[in-house]
Amino acid sequence: MKILVPLVLLVAASGSAQGTQSLKAQVDGVYPAAEALYIHFHRNPELSLRETATAARLATELTQLGYEVTTGVGGTGVVGVLKNGAGPTVMLRTELDALPLTENTGLPFASTVKVRDAAGIEVGVMHACGHDLHMAAWVSTARIMAADKKSWKGTLVLVGQPAEEIVAGAQLMIEDGLFTRFPKPDYALAVHDDARFAAGVIGYRPGPIFTNSNALTITIFGRGGHGARPETTIDPVVIAARTVVALQTIVSREISPFDPAVVTVGSIHGGTKHNIIPDEVKLQLTVRSFTKAVREKLLTAIARVAKAEAAAAGADREPRIVQDQSTDALVNDSALTRRVSSALIRELGAAQVIDTPPEMVSEDFGKFQVAGVPTLMLRVGAIERGKHEQAAKAGTPLPGLHSSQFYPDREPVLKAAIMAEVIALRELLR
Ligand SMILES: [Zn+2]
Numbered sequence: 001m002k003i004l005v006p007l008v009l010l011v012a013a014s015g016s017a018q019g020t021q022s023l024k025a026q027v028d029g030v031y032p033a034a035e036a037l038y039i040h041f042h043r044n045p046e047l048s049l050r051e052t053a054t055a056a057r058l059a060t061e062l063t064q065l066g067y068e069v070t071t072g073v074g075g076t077g078v079v080g081v082l083k084n085g086a087g088p089t090v091m092l093r094t095e096l097d098a099l100p101l102t103e104n105t106g107l108p109f110a111s112t113v114k115v116r117d118a119a120g121i122e123v124g125v126m127h128a129c130g131h132d133l134h135m136a137a138w139v140s141t142a143r144i145m146a147a148d149k150k151s152w153k154g155t156l157v158l159v160g161q162p163a164e165e166i167v168a169g170a171q172l173m174i175e176d177g178l179f180t181r182f183p184k185p186d187y188a189l190a191v192h193d194d195a196r197f198a199a200g201v202i203g204y205r206p207g208p209i210f211t212n213s214n215a216l217t218i219t220i221f222g223r224g225g226h227g228a229r230p231e232t233t234i235d236p237v238v239i240a241a242r243t244v245v246a247l248q249t250i251v252s253r254e255i256s257p258f259d260p261a262v263v264t265v266g267s268i269h270g271g272t273k274h275n276i277i278p279d280e281v282k283l284q285l286t287v288r289s290f291t292k293a294v295r296e297k298l299l300t301a302i303a304r305v306a307k308a309e310a311a312a313a314g315a316d317r318e319p320r321i322v323q324d325q326s327t328d329a330l331v332n333d334s335a336l337t338r339r340v341s342s343a344l345i346r347e348l349g350a351a352q353v354i355d356t357p358p359e360m361v362s363e364d365f366g367k368f369q370v371a372g373v374p375t376l377m378l379r380v381g382a383i384e385r386g387k388h389e390q391a392a393k394a395g396t397p398l399p400g401l402h403s404s405q406f407y408p409d410r411e412p413v414l415k416a417a418i419m420a421e422v423i424a425l426r427e428l429l430r
């Protein structure tokens, strides 16, 4: 690989203007490979727990760079270890999975992948959360760290985690011995793109940044029959409609305005035909909160409302409420965040490195903290600068993460992500 030669020559201490200068040159050096890899992953997305080709490609990349690579950790997870003398152990994590979404970006390298989901329904597949970009940055950071071993000491553990979008992969990797079969990290880092900010901005925030999340399926039972003879039935479609509306008053009437909370019904399914009243209707909900108390209050109120609406309609059976997935709030370790953000501000300047507010979204990166490792997730602004300014002026929201139209402004975003990862790793691996 040609680019490795100049990289080795560009060794400089971090923490100086000269260090930042040569880091810029290192990032420019790895960028063509990073962009090609980003486009490859964007074109070839895979759904959660099926990331086999993605994992294989990451494993190949790391092996070529001299990392000791293990695959199949917690399903399709990849672990790459690079030892460089005595010192701390730091983990850098990327996600592998894409979303069941038909891409509508118009990009020349847009995904056209279609697969059958777990229910047998054909779905498009798209990297709409930026995990393709995270993987490309992760490999590029691995490349710079391997080529420039004089700038750090210790053990680097690169973790490619499957199934983030279903908040399952972190736990699967931990249960498969991530912290027993491999060196247990002193710190764990991750970078996630952020559609609230202009391309290249680096975001940090000590404390909670993402929410508790609970995914629920509520099955409402009625009594089916002919659509023209409603008096002989108990109509679960009507119960479901009332339930969806009643659930909206939980946050507005039962939770303090000072406590962030969300109850969203994202899916409602029932019935097959105009003139048949079905036996049941299924609702799928996502429930978000930051504290344990609010989380419990929301879940209790949802169950109460669902049961009461069914009872009000005279249903014979109470609704069935099943928790499909849940994850805990993601909390950035305060001391770690302060240390890394200071290094980032020193290297990149206070204009590029900003304190960013929390979001009502969720992640399973916090599982690593629950397992005893201080964690920090940094953000990197994703939106092309001009577009971002225009949208801010006009007050029109731009497509964000999980939108079929979302895509990051790849060059500045990739470069900023790599830069942030290398600066953070060099700061901690001393
Ligand atoms: Zn996502």
Ligand SMILES: [Zn+2]
Pocket (backbone or CB within 6 Å): 095, 129, 130, 131, 164, 192
């Ligand atoms: Zn994501």
